[in-house]
Amino acid sequence: MNINSTVISGFQALNDLSYLLRGKKQALLVTDKNIEGIPAVQRLTAQLQQQMGSLCIINTVPPEPSQHDVASIVAALPGSDIDLVIGVGGGSVLDVAKLLSILCVAGAPTLDALLAGEKPQTRTPSLLIPTTAGTGSEATPNAILAIPEKETKVGIITPVMLPDYVALIPELTTSMPPHIASSTGIDALCHLIECFTATVSNPVSDNYALIGMKKLFTSLETTIAEPDNLEARLNMLWASYYGGASIAHAGTHLVHAMSYPLGGKYHLPHGVANAILLAPCMRFVRPAAVSKFAQAYDLLPNVDTSLDEEAKSHALVEYFAALVKRLKLPASLEELGIGPDHLPYLVEAALDVQRLMKNVPMKVGADDVRNVYLTLFPALSH
Structure with missing residues (x-):
């Protein structure tokens, strides 16, 4: 499996992301409320709001998300075309961002179809920015979801979910307890x-x-x-x-x-x-x-x-x-x-x-x- 993501890394690398946004009109920022409060993330959000025509923020990703959580997020997505999905957070946030990069494409398989094994053909361009150093979700073709009815977890796996861009920014991880x-x-x-x-x-x-x-x-x-x-x-x-x-x-x-x-x-x-x-x-x-x-x-x-x-x-x-x-x-x-x-x-x-x-x-x-x-x-x- 080829990982073709472009990786940007280093202190203050957030300052160098503006060129990724050129030509993008509507972005979807996926995070959670805790991450949203990190000063560096707030600066990124302000940068996105300044450069993008429209920015939709999803900040409701829970720890260990279930398929029901993702279904609720999908139902709340804006109707207009999203041309960039940005995930900022830990593994749960990045997994959900990867799924949304597929699910927000017109005519994409439904979440239930993905869980049943259907393979998607395409996704929206994506940028993943981890704020924890553990899951490696930004480099995997996997998205893990809890299935409460079966009291376990399952993986949706497809190389289509591998992102276009990854940013490894150390100051984003200093807020971890x-x-x-x-x-x-x-x-x-x-x-x-x-x-x-x-x-x-x-x-x-x-x-x-x-x-x-x-x-x-x-x-x-x-x-x-x-x-x-x-x-x-x-x-x-x-x-x-x-x-x-x-x-x-x-x-x-x-x-x-x-x-x-x-x-x-x-x-x-x-x-x-x-x-x-x-x-x-x-x-x-x-x-x-x-x-x-x-x-x-x-x-x-x-x-x-x-x-x-x-x-x-x-x-x-x-x-x-x-x-x-x-x-x-x-x-x-x-x-x-x-x-x-x-x-x-x-x-x-x-x-x-x-x-x-x-x-x-x-x-x-x-x-x-x-x-x-x-x-x-x-x-x-x-």
Whole structure:
């Protein structure tokens, strides 16, 4: 899959976007109310209002949006032709912006048709500007929606959604609270390590994953300790982008398959659900990915180069567990109020995510999934 987006990056890169707006008459700005209040976003909005003939602002995108949320937004779109869709926000906002770039085209498939698997042929030109460093949505052909009736999430996937332009602007991410920066950063890490070890991994996705992990390992904790460190912030935006590009060329597997039910039924933030599952899932798949785990370990700062591949693979898993702990993210479901009585549902729902389960580098059965979930209930697993 070719990613043909033009990427603009760097401090104050918003000042250089005006040329993208030439000839555009009606833009759709997709964001949420929190993001709308960021001073840099307000400056962008003022720039758009000055240069565009008309600007429609959608600021009602919720966290973890459902197909009903998107349907309501589509119903409120202006009747006139939109010639540029701009998404400014986290992964949920960018996913919705990508969908709207398709749905606002005359004669496009409906949202229900997209959910049923119909493939669109075209979209409105788009510009995506992430304000978190985690989902990599700006580089993926995916839009993830919650399906409340099924208590899970599904992905609408088509390369048509890949944007024309991406802007990676570090000052837009400095407003993230530490817990959001931590959980979205772990989401990016999951994308990178899962795609790197997936059955569908390949030289292109591996290259993206290795570059992204190198940037993430050296920058994630710095962004928490030094919120205004724009160099670290930009490195994390690139790590997130490379994670998305890895997904576009390969795919995630066990962590994401097992986290979807946690988001769909219990509404855990996606990054938090992934953080809880990262070390347990990687501990399970480690025997099938020793060499790749060793390669990832070698990207860590201050590593022990005397270790053999087997030892490095174990050390990487322990690094993941320690990282989640240092970032003060939850390590069990019990502390989030989800009891072991939910295990049967979780196992069945995770196994149902076959789109991702087929990417796991080893056979996975119901007992395997149950045993991984069991580690998230320390009272049972000891």
